[in-house]
Amino acid sequence: MNEKTDDIILAFESSADETSAAVVKNGNTILSNVVATQIASHQRFGGIVPEVASRHHLEWINRVTEEALTKAGINDPERQLSAVAATYGPGLVGSLLVGLMAGKTFAMVHHLPFIAVNHLAGHISAANFVKATVYPALAIMVSGGHTELLWMEKENTFQIIGTTLDDAAGEAFDKVGRILGLKYPAGKEIQEMAGHGKAVIKFPIAHTEDDFDFSFSGLKSSVLNYVHHHEQVSEEFNRNDVAASFQKAVVEAITEKSRLAIEKFQPKQLLLGGGVAANLALRTAFENLSKEYKIELTEAPIKLSGDNAAMIGAAAYLNYKQRLFAPLDLNVDPSLNFARM
Amino acid sequence: MKILAFDTSGSTLNVGIFDSTTGLFFAHNHEHDLARTHSMKILPAISELMRKAAWDYKDLDRIVVTAGPGSFTGLRIGATVAKILASQLSCDLVAVSTLFAISDSIKLTAGQLKVPLINARNHNVFAAAYDQQGKVVVSEKHWVFSKLLKQLPKNSCFVFEEGSGDEFKNEIKDNAFKFVEQKSNRLIDPKVLAKSALFLPVIDPDHFVPNYLRKTAAEMNWEAKHPEAKDGEYSKYVSEV
Numbered sequence: 001m002n003e004k005t006d007d008i009i010l011a012f013e014s015s016a017d018e019t020s021a022a023v024v025k026n027g028n029t030i031l032s033n034v035v036a037t038q039i040a041s042h043q044r045f046g047g048i049v050p051e052v053a054s055r056h057h058l059e060w061i062n063r064v065t066e067e068a069l070t071k072a073g074i075n076d077p078e079r080q081l082s083a084v085a086a087t088y089g090p091g092l093v094g095s096l097l098v099g100l101m102a103g104k105t106f107a108m109v110h111h112l113p114f115i116a117v118n119h120l121a122g123h124i125s126a127a128n129f130v131k132a133t134v135y136p137a138l139a140i141m142v143s144g145g146h147t148e149l150l151w152m153e154k155e156n157t158f159q160i161i162g163t164t165l166d167d168a169a170g171e172a173f174d175k176v177g178r179i180l181g182l183k184y185p186a187g188k189e190i191q192e193m194a195g196h197g198k199a200v201i202k203f204p205i206a207h208t209e210d211d212f213d214f215s216f217s218g219l220k221s222s223v224l225n226y227v228h229h230h231e232q233v234s235e236e237f238n239r240n241d242v243a244a245s246f247q248k249a250v251v252e253a254i255t256e257k258s259r260l261a262i263e264k265f266q267p268k269q270l271l272l273g274g275g276v277a278a279n280l281a282l283r284t285a286f287e288n289l290s291k292e293y294k295i296e297l298t299e300a301p302i303k304l305s306g307d308n309a310a311m312i313g314a315a316a317y318l319n320y321k322q323r324l325f326a327p328l329d330l331n332v333d334p335s336l337n338f339a340r341m
Numbered sequence: 342m343k344i345l346a347f348d349t350s351g352s353t354l355n356v357g358i359f360d361s362t363t364g365l366f367f368a369h370n371h372e373h374d375l376a377r378t379h380s381m382k383i384l385p386a387i388s389e390l391m392r393k394a395a396w397d398y399k400d401l402d403r404i405v406v407t408a409g410p411g412s413f414t415g416l417r418i419g420a421t422v423a424k425i426l427a428s429q430l431s432c433d434l435v436a437v438s439t440l441f442a443i444s445d446s447i448k449l450t451a452g453q454l455k456v457p458l459i460n461a462r463n464h465n466v467f468a469a470a471y472d473q474q475g476k477v478v479v480s481e482k483h484w485v486f487s488k489l490l491k492q493l494p495k496n497s498c499f500v501f502e503e504g505s506g507d508e509f510k511n512e513i514k515d516n517a518f519k520f521v522e523q524k525s526n527r528l529i530d531p532k533v534l535a536k537s538a539l540f541l542p543v544i545d546p547d548h549f550v551p552n553y554l555r556k557t558a559a560e561m562n563w564e565a566k567h568p569e570a571k572d573g574e575y576s577k578y579v580s581e582v
């Protein structure tokens with residue numbers, strides 16, 4: 001018997017507009033992480049067109065898979081790999097289907113167990129590449145599709161403490177980007193403009209009924225009103241100041257809700273992940289929060305903040321340890337989410 | 342030659358395995374489903390057939406898949422499975438036009454032209470015409486139905502899934518054409534599909550994409566505004582990071 005000392009997982013991610021395959025060792029070491037992005041395609045339309053996204057995923061799935069295997073030195077998957085994983089939700093149904101079918105087929109043909117991964121658990125698990133998490137932990141997941149405060153009592157358990165009632169944080173960035181005439185996705189450019197501006201405009205932070213929930217659509221509307229008003233009366237305004245003030249409002253909303261959660265639940269660890277976690281103002285705010293409460297913070301590396309399969313491999317490993325395998329008839333679940341606490 | 346063939350383009354999932362040397366054949370078809378739920382049924386169906394035949398995946402010589410037209414989501418389910426299987430097994434991949442497979446699966450009176458038809462909504466269709474030897478008479482295309490009627494020779498006979506072509510029946514009769522309705526589970530014969538691996542060309546699985554025969558509305562609008570943009574260069578919009 002060939003005893004495997006390491007557990008190596010091949011993971012797939014295709015929930016939105018990135019096609020990715022990665023090979024991850026023991027849930028914390030990346031052997032390869034290949035990502036093909038479709039941003040240039042969807043920029044033509046000002047946002048993701050789901051049918052176009054699915055077509056691109058299919059065009060790229062084999063190339064991405066083969067490159068991930070080659071880079072990781074996998075030439076005999078059946079012997080070298082312990083399992084195959086894929087994101088099964090949440091996300092766009094047609095996009096998810098390509099990665100899920102690829103993962104299930106790969107597992108079947110090489111007689112390997114299959115692991116179905118929740119995309120949000122993937123974003124949070126990106127922190128495992130930095131260091132092991134101490135529990136209980138409070139995870140903050142901010143991306144184009146999600147804004148969640150999650151409670152992790154122990155490893156691989158997730159409960160929603162708070163979530164967005166309307167737009168996700170990243171979505172708000174993109175919508176404000178459109179108001180300012182920026183290209184999709186607008187997060188990076190808004191961050192850059194904010195660096196050249198001053199947060200002098202008072203945009204309101206919405207107060208939601210439930211203490212821990214978010215709402216960003218009101219903030220977006222007040223940015224829209226501000227810009228429209230100034231344009232209508234042909235009054236000059238500083239676009240960098242708008243960016244800085246908007247960014248400050250988003251960061252404040254997220255950190256304030258997190259502060260409330262820290263005080264109520266007393267976590268031993270903070271985790272920050274998701275595409276918006278690449279925002280430097282947000283990172284700084286959480287670094288300060290971590291110092292203030294003397295709670296260790298693990299941030300997903302900026303390179304692993306956006307969608308990628310390595311984070312899916314990290315999350316899959318937690319399932320692998322518990323032998324949580326999925327059958328070949330598992331379907332995608334576009335609106336998959338965790339339960340409320 | 343050991344062949345695995347499957348079709349996920351329509352409402353019935355068709356899977357068959359066929360050994361061209363021994364004649365061994367097993368099939369699985371699952372009716373009354375939405376094309377998108379083929380994602381749940383296809384892999385268990387394949388592994389069950391492999392078990393029945395006592396084959397391992399490594400024994401397969403050729404994978405056959407319907408290339409479209411059909412349900413976009415359904416086509417992608419089959420195409421993903423086919424691409425990963427063929428590349429992981431380093432075996433041959435053959436993609437068969439869904440319309441050709443429908444045409445090839447039915448016997449008609451001598452002399453009739455076969456016109457397989459898939460309803461594409463808004464009185465549009467995916468259709469082509471073949472003679473009895475399988476030669477293309479009218480190429481497959483996304484047609485406005487009335488325009489297709491003008492292209493067809495007299496002895497044409499439409500073939501479509503039962504219940505999917507009711508809106509066309511009057512026009513078909515008015516133009517003195519014929520039609521045959523097939524039950525969903527008989528529209529494509531997995532054995533016929535598998536056998537097409539014996540005479541159709543082998544393709545590269547890494548670059549295979551379905552033949553959707555129709556662009557998305559977003560792309561058509563965009564291209565109308567950007568006539569300078571070159572057609573068919575999808576992949577230039579995707580890059581590795």
Ligand SMILES: [Zn+2]
Binds near residue numbers: 119143274306307
């Ligand atoms: Zn994501």
